[in-house]
């Protein structure tokens with residue numbers, strides 16, 4: 001059956017007509033030589049939004065994370081992050097394959113670490129141990145149900161890492177969701193970090209793009225790796241034009257996605273098929289199936305027969321994400337399909 005109600009991810013949006021039109025008159029040049037005016041304008045805008053000196057347009061968020069890890073570390077170093085981090089579960093082993101680093105996963109509560117946990121994870125300097133070198137945090141925490149790190153806690157964790165001599169990197173795939181949910185500017189969340197990025201292909205609805213920001217020195221190093229890994233492009237102004245359009249038109253409306261996610265969570269919490277729903281702060285709903293429902297994979301298949309897509313993120317755990325291309329009618333279809341699981 002065709003997908004009619006796509007809650008699989010906020011990456012499933014199609015570019016709007018207005019977004020496609022924004023490409024038409026965009027001035028373009030060779031991005032590889034930093035000569036694309038629209039891409040340069042996007043980089044400058046994101047650097048400012050994140051309170052950083054410079055920024056770099058990249059095809060994907062994965063490339064932002066992987067380049068940042070490569071710049072901040074040397075082979076054999078250790079990266080501290082939560083066990084549920086995207087860099088661990090969904091980047092195809094990139095940190096090991098591309099940077100030769102070890103991961104030091106820590107069990108965070110709702111995708112968040114405490115300063116004490118970071119302190120405990122940092123290894124004392126020793127010729128026998130890997131060098132603790134980098135802390136990576138996710139804002140919002142994807143597998144924790146789009147949970148928002150409170151600003152004070154995020155700052156405290158970053159400060160602890162820096163005091164121990166670590167570099168800090170913020171995975172901001174959904175940082176703007178955190179900004180909209182809290183009213184706190186993205187730059188405030190990024191303040192304790194040496195590098196941070198935002199995605200354009202999640203809630204902002206673009207087909208391509210993420211921008212990585214940091215100090216001028218960090219971005220110079222990031223450029224080198226981007227070119228080395230084949231990430232340098234040409235007339236990216238057409239893509240950057242869509243991203244600029246999204247910054248102007250698709251940020252405030254993330255509040256609609258959040259309201260829809262809260263509404264879905266409230267309604268499905270009452271279903272016998274649902275044992276519990278994680279608290280919803282942004283656009284991600286994570287629900288555990290009760291004994292009245294089949295396991296996650298079977299549930300996903302039953303939902304797909306009704307044109308509803310979701311992600312299985314645990315044996316009996318489903319993830320549903322709201323975005324530009326789903327509204328109240330799709331939410332109603334999702335709720336009824338879940339109510340018919342059996």
Ligand SMILES: Cc1ncc(COP(=O)(O)O)c(C=O)c1O
Nearest residue numbers: 060061062063086138142171173
């Ligand atoms: C938290 C998080 N980080 C990184 C990424 C990677 O972004 P991309 O899909 O653009 O590579 C994602 C993608 O969903 C994500 O959810």
